[in-house]
Amino acid sequence: MSDFANALQTGHPNARHGWTLPMIGAVGLALLLGGCGKTASNSIEEDAAMAQRLQRVGTVELQVATAGGAPKTGEQAFQAQCAACHATGALGSPKFGDAAAWAPRIATGQAALTNSALKGKNAMPPQAGGALSDLEVSRAVAYMANAGGAKFAEPKGE
Numbered sequence: 385m386s387d388f389a390n391a392l393q394t395g396h397p398n399a400r401h402g403w404t405l406p407m408i409g410a411v412g413l414a415l416l417l418g419g420c421g422k423t424a425s426n427s428i429e430e431d432a433a434m435a436q437r438l439q440r441v442g443t444v445e446l447q448v449a450t451a452g453g454a455p456k457t458g459e460q461a462f463q464a465q466c467a468a469c470h471a472t473g474a475l476g477s478p479k480f481g482d483a484a485a486w487a488p489r490i491a492t493g494q495a496a497l498t499n500s501a502l503k504g505k506n507a508m509p510p511q512a513g514g515a516l517s518d519l520e521v522s523r524a525v526a527y528m529a530n531a532g533g534a535k536f537a538e539p540k541g542e
């Protein structure tokens with residue numbers, strides 16, 4: 385029997401490390417509990433990280449669906465693509481809200497004005513040179529003409 389094992393059994397004061405059986409048991413238990421606790425908290429953190437990743441993917445998909453699925457309103461399309469010229473009357477364009485400038489154009493009718501915006505007219509490029517759909521351009525025409533005194537209905541979705 386080794387000195388150490390002997391000391392464990394007898395609890396002799398001269399035992400080399402001065403360890404007793406209950407002490408070793410306590411240390412073992414502490415290691416065991418510590419180990420368990422660590423494993424448990426790791427997996428909770430991993431679950432949380434996983435949930436966050438899933439949530440992020442879900443959020444992105446939602447935004448893409450909204451951007452692709454809902455056409456802009458007349459006002460949104462105007463702000464995005466038409467205001468660049470029409471807010472100030474740049475390049476000789478009829479200015480937003482200027483009834484005198486819009487009246488003779490409104491008199492030609494909604495279809496003619498929409499056609500001008502879609503195909504372009506003089507200094508105005510087709511589709512205003514942007515990435516709006518035909519529906520969004522035609523809504524912007526109605527929005528802008530109405531601000532100039534027209535009573536056009538904003539075209540609904542296809």
Ligand code: HEC
Pocket residue numbers: 461462465466467468469470474475476477478489496497498500501505506507508509511512516521524525528
């Ligand atoms: C690059 C500047 C520019 C942008 C951007 C622009 N326009 Fe114009 N727009 C003009 C000019 C210039 C005219 C006047 C054309 C003319 O009669 O010679 C005009 C005229 C118009 C008219 C009257 C057309 C007619 O037949 O009398 C409408 C309607 C119109 N724009 C709609 C729009 C809409 C809708 C948008 C955004 C989708 C837009 N414009 C963006 C420059 C622009």
